[in-house]
Amino acid sequence: MTTTSTASGAPGASDSKASAGTTLEELERRATAHRERPSYGHDALIACDRLVRIFTTDGVEVQALQGLDLLVQKGELMALVGASGSGKSTLMNILAGLDIPTAGAATVAGCDLLAMDGKARLRYRRDVVGFVWQQTARNLLPYLTAVQNVALPMQLRGGKGGRSRDMGKRADELLSMLGIGDFRDRRPDQLSGGQQQRVAIAVALANDPSVLLADEPTGELDSATGEQIFAAFRRANEELGTTIVIVTHDQKVASEVRRTVAIRDGRTSSEVLRRTEIDAEGQESLVAREYAMLDRAGRLQLPAEYTEALEMRHRVALELESDHIGVWPGDDQER
């Protein structure tokens, strides 16, 4: 094993060594490079930077989000998972423009979610994001038909005369794309739960949002119907290029997307990435790999089962190697 000792691998140590012979020009060059570094998430469609949301009820504070970092690129279809109470819905409500974070930064499609005034927030909710909720009844107006429900967001956005035919046409196209064109004239109570959710997806897509957010969209449905709903999201993602974030407990949904991010205690804790690999015989297989999250301050949460297996507690020794960092139990294990 070729290792660099912890002390010499530590950033402070190498900095002080370097600074002894560093010229003024070199320091100026480094300072300029640091200033000109692109900001965190500058190229992401959704960028949450150390997001904090504290709720205070009867004098008791709950930190629902505790410095959450999340980047989502344009065109992604990804899932968010996590135990009950981990902060998923809190994050979704913030991204939907329905709630405001206590601290941190969040931007979606260039909109600053902390700085928007009431008018900008309304425009954001109408034009930039679409959402689908778990409760099928919350997504649709009961007295409108499917096609009227889909046309409504377009009408609310407004348009000068002569546009209503275009709105009806787009509503029909969306319903057909999601496989429910034949039900255009039915009201929600004349549709199954799965059909209602597909109409809800069409409603959410009506104003061609940059991002579609869905909070447990298959939660009230059986697994076969859940699969149809997921297929509808995939269709929207592939055909319209809409970026989609789905909160789910549904293992099937979570395992079918390319990226699943887990939230724990109000932070992103780990991430599973899946990609298709082709072996020497030309056989395709899906390879999934789990990654831990490294936050912007360089903090890394080691899985409890790993640290417990090696009885790592207060201190660990780090060793920098050419292609990885080793983590060893420290010398204080008996304390």
Ligand SMILES: Nc1ncnc2c1ncn2[C@@H]1O[C@H](COP(=O)(O)OP(=O)(O)OP(=O)(O)O)[C@@H](O)[C@H]1O
């Ligand atoms: N409006 C609120 N007032 C007070 N506390 C809240 C509020 N909303 C959420 N919380 C608390 O914040 C924490 C995170 O809640 P959140 O609903 O985001 O979790 P979740 O991961 O979506 O859970 P679930 O999977 O059960 O929906 C919980 O402890 C919850 O009790």
